[in-house]
Amino acid sequence: MNDLGVTVKKDEDFAEWYIQVVLKSNLLDYAPIKGFIVLKPYGYAIWERIREVADKRFKESGHQNAFLPTLIPESLLSKEAEHFEGFKPEVFWVTHAGNDELGERLALRPTSETLAYEIFSRWIRSYRDLPLKINFWNTALRAEIKSTKPLIRTSEFLWQEGHTVHASKEEAEDEARLMLSIYKEIIEEYLAIPVIAGYKSDKEKFVGADYTLTLEALMPDGRALQMGTSHNLGQNFSRPFNIKFLGKDGKEHYAWQTSWGISWRLIGALVMIHGDDKGLVLPPRIAPIQIVVVPIFYGDDSKHSVIDKCKNVYALLRDRFRVHLDDREEYTPGYKFNDWELKGVPLRVEIGPRDVKQGKVVLARRDDSRKVSVGDEELLDAVTNMLEDIQHSLYRRAYEFLKSHTFSTLTYDEFKEHIEHGFVRAYWCGSQECELRIKEETGADIRVIPFTDDSINDTDMLKEGGMMKKEQVRDGDEGDTRCIYCRRSAGKIAYFAKAY
């Protein structure tokens, strides 16, 4: 063993493990500017898969892609005061054009609401122009100086930001909810990461939004990670940006808006949740390479028959799967096994002289390291089933982790103990003061206030009942539903956790 592989164990030094995995598996590299990274081809291929899946859903639900400039004049960015105050500390400013100082500073977009809405206001005149539903695949820049982490917290990140304009409040609400459910589907069914859906508290919501919907996942170190957000902006932006339309009633109305986004942070979550001591483990539905074929040959005698069989298998699988034939001659099979395991390819097909002779191949799973030998005629079925099985067992494993690290409690003492290990589900009075105090004393935030009135969460946790029961923290708690902190009567149930 040498330092080509990951040299620390995931459960012994998680932070170091994460860095080694993302670097050594060839996802990314550091850039020469603090807080910035370079996404290498293998990492970008994962982003392309996420983008492919998401883009399809966006288009199916009536959204169109467009492009916006990176620079936003200060006068525009500051037009919505609360929004500006929120982003100000992390804005990069362009102050010069060549040698000349600019009359007005230009922000490198931290997010595009202000720029997009200035433009939207020129496009919208009548209710017939609505709804306007546009998505941008781009990057955003936020100056992160402390505690940066590749993919999780970087000063520039790849993301998509959707921006919509609607004629009614209800329509905007539905849109915000719909996009969250689309995100949830992508994250759970493709990335195999279970999430908890609900509202952000006022303290944690997007600055300028009426409310923010969020999806929260739990990382192996017990910290929560925000996976995607969808904001109902109400009329908070349409007023300052003057997005008005003439309704059927012949009167002018301010429009109702949403914005929503997911970023390459999802790749970071993927690494943390599914990875192991050997490196990455990618769910088949999102893996850029689902199957790698590795030939094993001794001398020239068997070499040709092995290579031929590998090519046949490759051709057979290529139509239905993303498959790669590793025919490099300068590396030994053992080296290749380790290399592809580091890169997280879900399934490996090994073909050697023995397999050629017996009319078989060896299939090796990345998730549990099991190897099986299957006859050539069963190959297609076996591969299909195994990939599905890997997809589901990865989700299952992540789900069991989330479940076993989500604690329900009625006492603050227990709260402080559990908060070190995952989500704590507790009653909360709804006051920001309690929220701040808890943050101060324990380092934990309210990550999500779960939905109680809809079907979004019913796909998993809630359906199983028990600890996830909607109206109660725990079964039979009707007698004590007071706030975990101030002991006043509680209006809500909230999930607390330390966050990235």
Added chain:
RNA sequence: GGGAGCGUGGCCUAGCAUGGAAUGGUGCCAGUCUCGGGCACUGGAGGUCGUGGGUUCAAAUCCCACCGCUCCCA
């Protein structure tokens, strides 16, 4: 905002106390040999010791300043 530590071939690293030819591993290149779990051997290329200044016959080593990075505390 406060404190501590670290910068040596692509990467990791020895050397620094007590100044005197820059150590080893990995990776890279060539060849031979191998290949069912990171093969082995031989040879080779690759270094402004973060930057600038100072002390000294002599500085990776001691002193000063700067730059960069990491960690801890608020």
